[in-house]
Amino acid sequence: MPLPNDLKDKFIEIVEVNHVLTDPSLYGPYTDDFTDHYKSQPLVILRPNSTEQVSQIIKLCAENRLGVVVQGGNTNLTGSASTSTPDSEVLISLTRMKNLVSVDTKGDSMVVEAGMTLADVHKCAEDNGKFFPLSFAAEGNATIGGCLACNAGGVAVLRYGTTRELVLGIEVVLPDGRIWNGLRSLRKDNTGYDLKNLFMGSEGTLGVITKVVLKLFPIPKEKETSLVCVESPAKAVALLNRVKDSAGSLLTAFELISEKPISRVKKNLPDVEVPELSPSPWKVLLELSLFEKKEESVLESILEQAFEAEEITDAIIANSLKDSHKFWHVRESIPLADRTEGGSIHSDISLPIASIPEFLEVSLKRLKEEFPWIEDSIFGHLGDGNLHYNFVSPEDPTLTYRFEEEIRRNLYTTVIEYNGSISAEHGIGMLKKHHNDEFKDPIELELMKKIKNAIDPEGIMNPGKLI
Ligand SMILES: Cc1cc2nc3c(=O)[nH]c(=O)nc-3n(C[C@H](O)[C@H](O)[C@H](O)COP(=O)(O)OP(=O)(O)OC[C@H]3O[C@@H](n4cnc5c(N)ncnc54)[C@H](O)[C@@H]3O)c2cc1C
The missing domain is CATH 3.30.70.2740 (Alpha-Beta Plaits)
Incomplete structure (x- = not known):
């Protein structure tokens, strides 16, 4: 069904005419999903810029029993931000709600609006001398609200945990339009059920997350990154335990990669520089984050012991941040190389x-x-x-x-x-x-x-x- 005119007028009253999209030729970024599996057909796309606007939209949708799909960067890989029935659901994009609200450098926390991209969250933290660890290849587009709604993981979970472990408080517009202000920055709050954790991982099925209190951390001073050859996943698990025992919480990432996707990167993406190592069926990409500068490499001695114990057959340690980015770029290029295949x-x-x-x-x-x-x-x-x-x-x-x-x-x-x-x-x-x-x-x-x-x-x- 087309959007009834009286409803359209009410939406325009809430978010202004430029942010009520009814022309499908403007829908592209909101309706075409990353996997090419899903193509949304929304009744209308709305782009609010405040919690109050979201609340008014949801009240109107509830009164009219309209389905609501909330969307951040639309980088999900499961069709979770696409409409499920054509021409009957309202798609709300939060990408205009991208402001920094406040930073508490003494309490190590920061409040941001849910539509801020993960890359901008990193920048806001860094501008204030702090670090926000959640990180993955889609961080330029994925929003922090989407990360909460999917309880995103990424490459630093080993040290810092998933999104659930990085959040202190949230503000949510509930399905009847009421606003729950749970924007507390407390590290301890034992007053009953942990409601914020219900909304994290709920994939937009319980309400609209509009603001978030994030935990902040010290910025690591240095990183040691290595690409290692192993003969089998069992050897990789042995290496993982060795590095955990020796480096403890310095270990921030430990990625296993089969040789097959690496060879597809070489074949399909010739511009990606793949470091030369001796042949092996599996590789490990691992990273330590250090909080003080060390004269000697921590990783080198651990890898030497692993070599003597025959857990690894070859290894290369990044000499610079640029080298480290190159190693990660190979890992992050795999999905594109596979799609090309x-x-x-x-x-x-x-x-x-x-x-x-x-x-x-x-x-x-x-x-x-x-x-x-x-x-x-x-x-x-x-x-x-x-x-x-x-x-x-x-x-x-x-x-x-x-x-x-x-x-x-x-x-x-x-x-x-x-x-x-x-x-x-x-x-x-x-x-x-x-x-x-x-x-x-x-x-x-x-x-x-x-x-x-x-x-x-x-x-x-x-x-x-x-x-
Ligand atoms: C190249 C690539 C690499 C990726 N790597 C990883 C990875 O390593 N780890 C990982 O966990 N994920 C990864 N993802 C998946 C994806 O980026 C994450 O799930 C991300 O958290 C989605 O954020 P988004 O803003 O794009 O959310 P969207 O795709 O817009 O939405 C995802 C879900 O969240 C809901 N939602 C969005 N915003 C809100 C809100 N404010 N309130 C309530 N619900 C909301 C939507 O309704 C939907 O259900 C990757 C994706 C790509 C394309």
Whole structure:
């Protein structure tokens, strides 16, 4: 149905005419999702610039029983910020709400509006002599509100935790339009249920996060980054334990990368400089963050011991920040190299770390038995037990898409058998909703539905996602 004129006029009263979009030729950035799987058809796109405007919009949507999809940078990989029914849902983009509200350098916290990009959050922290650690390849577009709503992970979880561990307080517009001001910066608050944690990871199904109190940290003085060759995931786990024992909390990232995606980066993205190392089926990219300058490399002696213990076969340590960026650039180029290869589908599973070597062996065998043509692309945050277990089908790119359901079911069955999770960081959205229904504990699902009904009884927030 087209947007009724009286409703359009009321939206214009709230956010002004320029920010009420009804012309589909202007919709592109809001409706085309990163994975090319989903194409939204919203009733209207609204771009508020304050909590009060969001509150008035939600009140109007609730009165008219209109579904609401909240959107930040639209960088999710699960269809969670796309409409689920054509021409019936209101899409609210928070990208105009991007202001710094306040910084408390003595209490190490900062309040920002939810539409600020993660890259700008980093800059605001740095401008005030502090560090905000959440980091991943889409940080130039992903908003901090989207990071909370997905409980984003990224490359520094090992040291600093996921988004949930980086947030002290939030402000939320509830599904009836009321504003909950939970903008407290307390490190300790034991007055009952931790409500802010309900909204984090809720994928826009419980309310609109409009402001956030973030934890800040000291800026690391130096980084030591290394790219290491290992013969197997078991050797990588042994190395992980060695580095954790020797370097403790200095270890901020520990990424496992199969040689296959690296060779696709070399083949498909010739501009990306891949460091020369001796051949090995797996690589590890690891990073230490140091808070004082050291004369000697901390990493070098740990890697020497690992070499003597035959855990690693070769290693290269970055000589400069530029080199370190080069190493990370290889890792971050993998999704694009896979997409170029053809038929790329992705997953973001997590497992108990010790079981990963056996899990990889068993799951690959089962997948190859059912889909002999499939090619894997495995990389991810081994230090967090989180793997991006992706696939390509270069011979016929349509194959992986045609068999996507079966491939996911095959993989997730093994994940659950090994006590893992079908989503470590990207969330459920529309992509994995039915898999979550199938694989999540039924009691947990029932409790989630009860919470959803209690907070959003009319079911207007992000219909068709998560539950
Ligand atoms: C190249 C690439 C690399 C990535 N790497 C990682 C990674 O390493 N780790 C990781 O965790 N993720 C990663 N992602 C996924 C994605 O960037 C994150 O999930 C990010 O948190 C999404 O933020 P966004 O602002 O784009 O949210 P959107 O995509 O706009 O929205 C995502 C979900 O959050 C909801 N939402 C958005 N804003 C709000 C709000 N203010 N209030 C309530 N709900 C809201 C939406 O309704 C939707 O359900 C990657 C994505 C890409 C494209």
